[in-house]
Amino acid sequence: MYNFNYHRxxxxxxxxxxxQNVEDGKLLAGGxxxxxxxxxxxxQPSDLIDLAQINELKGIxxxxxxSLVIGAMTTHAEVAASPEVQQAIPALAQLxxxxxxxxxxxxxxxxxSVANNDPAADYPAALxxxxxxxxxxxxxxxxxxxxxxxxxxxxxxxxxxxxxEFPRPKxxxxxxFPNPASRYAMVxxxxxxxxxxxxxxxxxxxxxxxxxxxxxxxLTANFSPDALKGIVVPEDNLNSxxxxxxxxxxxxxxxxxxxxxxxxxxxx
Amino acid sequence: MSMxxxxxxxxxxxxxxxxxRTLLVTMLREQLQQTGTHVGCxxxxxxxxxxxxxxxxxxxxxxxAVQVDGAEVxxxxxxxxxxxxxxxxxxxxxxxxxxxxxxxxxMIMSALDLVQHNPNPSETEIRHWLEGNICRCTGYHxxxxxxxxxxxxxxxxxxKA
Numbered sequence: 001m002y003n004f005n006y007h008r009x010x011x012x013x014x015x016x017x018x019x020q021n022v023e024d025g026k027l028l029a030g031g032x033x034x035x036x037x038x039x040x041x042x043x044q045p046s047d048l049i050d051l052a053q054i055n056e057l058k059g060i061x062x063x064x065x066x067s068l069v070i071g072a073m074t075t076h077a078e079v080a081a082s083p084e085v086q087q088a089i090p091a092l093a094q095l096x097x098x099x100x101x102x103x104x105x106x107x108x109x110x111x112x113s114v115a116n117n118d119p120a121a122d123y124p125a126a127l128x129x130x131x132x133x134x135x136x137x138x139x140x141x142x143x144x145x146x147x148x149x150x151x152x153x154x155x156x157x158x159x160x161x162x163x164x165e166f167p168r169p170k171x172x173x174x175x176x177f178p179n180p181a182s183r184y185a186m187v188x189x190x191x192x193x194x195x196x197x198x199x200x201x202x203x204x205x206x207x208x209x210x211x212x213x214x215x216x217x218x219l220t221a222n223f224s225p226d227a228l229k230g231i232v233v234p235e236d237n238l239n240s241x242x243x244x245x246x247x248x249x250x251x252x253x254x255x256x257x258x259x260x261x262x263x264x265x266x267x268x
Numbered sequence: 269m270s271m272x273x274x275x276x277x278x279x280x281x282x283x284x285x286x287x288x289r290t291l292l293v294t295m296l297r298e299q300l301q302q303t304g305t306h307v308g309c310x311x312x313x314x315x316x317x318x319x320x321x322x323x324x325x326x327x328x329x330x331x332x333a334v335q336v337d338g339a340e341v342x343x344x345x346x347x348x349x350x351x352x353x354x355x356x357x358x359x360x361x362x363x364x365x366x367x368x369x370x371x372x373x374x375m376i377m378s379a380l381d382l383v384q385h386n387p388n389p390s391e392t393e394i395r396h397w398l399e400g401n402i403c404r405c406t407g408y409h410x411x412x413x414x415x416x417x418x419x420x421x422x423x424x425x426x427x428k429a
Binding site: 001002003005006008031032035036039048050052077100101102103104106107181182183 | 269271287288289310311312313315318324325326327330331332334335337378381382397399400401
């Protein structure tokens with residue numbers, strides 16, 4: 001690892017000003033991606049700003065209209081074990097409980113995962129399918145606008161993700177085919193019936209999370225696994241790597257989507 | 269530029285000067301001479317480096333020493349009391365839960381975290397919990413048996429979690 005300066009601000013305002021004042025600062029959340037990246041010398045920030053002491057970024061509370069607001073530094077283990085999340089959006093608790101392994105879930109955070117936008121991360125599928133809103137110090141960004149491309153989000157330089165607001169869906173489920181070694185999604189599909197309609201979000205399959213409109217329309221007409229038969233996501237833009245070819249991923253999207261719909265219907 | 273890091277290790281206050289880039293496992297092994305915590309894959313997959321920070325199992329190869337300033341850290345060295353093995357350690361020995369032994373400290377620290385939330389885990393629950401611990405000898409069967417026996421011995425009131 002290249003060396004860096006380390007900061008541990010106690011407030012969001014301090015973190016923001018430190019980030020502005022250093023040459024090439026990086027925010028450290030749980031570090032489950034950033035630290036391995038630094039160990040491989042794939043990045044060389046001048047300063048790390050550790051968000052662990054900032055209480056404003058932690059915790060789960062009720063928002064408007066029964067939505068859930070989850071602080072950026074809330075860990076996957078906390079989301080998975082939260083009675084509020086289990087009650088309001090059980091699919092989200094289940095998704096968080098399936099990320100990595102127990103030790104990774106003790107450190108990894110919602111905000112870190114979302115801000116990183118790893119193409120194979122689980123949370124981006126939840127934000128997109130549940131029509132969540134990302135909050136920063138200065139604004140709110142809809143999930144549709146937030147995820148731009150591989151490891152790229154709508155966050156500006158110096159902007160800190162503070163929380164994510166999840167509207168409560170009528171029903172939702174997440175089905176994932178994990179890579180057996182890393183537990184990252186080879187393909188993960190979140191299906192949600194929300195106040196703004198049915199939304200289907202796919203992670204792990206392409207350079208960034210995406211929605212499948214054809215599936216959303218089919219499920220709006222008939223919310224059943226059978227409605228998805230014959231709908232194929234074109235493999236042109238899907239990932240092909242040592243873990244799975246693009247056509248295999250295209251196939252998995254259909255299978256995971258049908259499993260998610262079945263789980264929504266209680267027929268898991 | 270080095271920084272001072274101070275925390276509680278196995279019940280005792282420790283401190284050292286470290287570079288910010290120093291990993292917790294490196295500080296434990298090289299500065300504090302606590303070599304029971306192992307470095308296996310060094311990529312947060314194998315779990316040989318699992319320790320407890322504030323009561324939670326974490327991978328010390330993916331944590332900076334400066335991040336645990338002020339925390340309570342427990343390693344495999346902190347389990348035995350008065351020269352007597354912790355019941356979980358004893359269960360690994362009795363059930364042949366180790367072959368080469370390299371993964372064992374991480375397995376035991378991970379198992380103890382499971383048992384503190386789930387005092388009587390089923391075989392399936394143990395196997396799921398061990399997703400982050402790899403045994404290159406593939407001795408999982410006896411590891412699972414050891415954890416079950418260790419959990420039972422602990423509930424029988426013989427020791428701490």
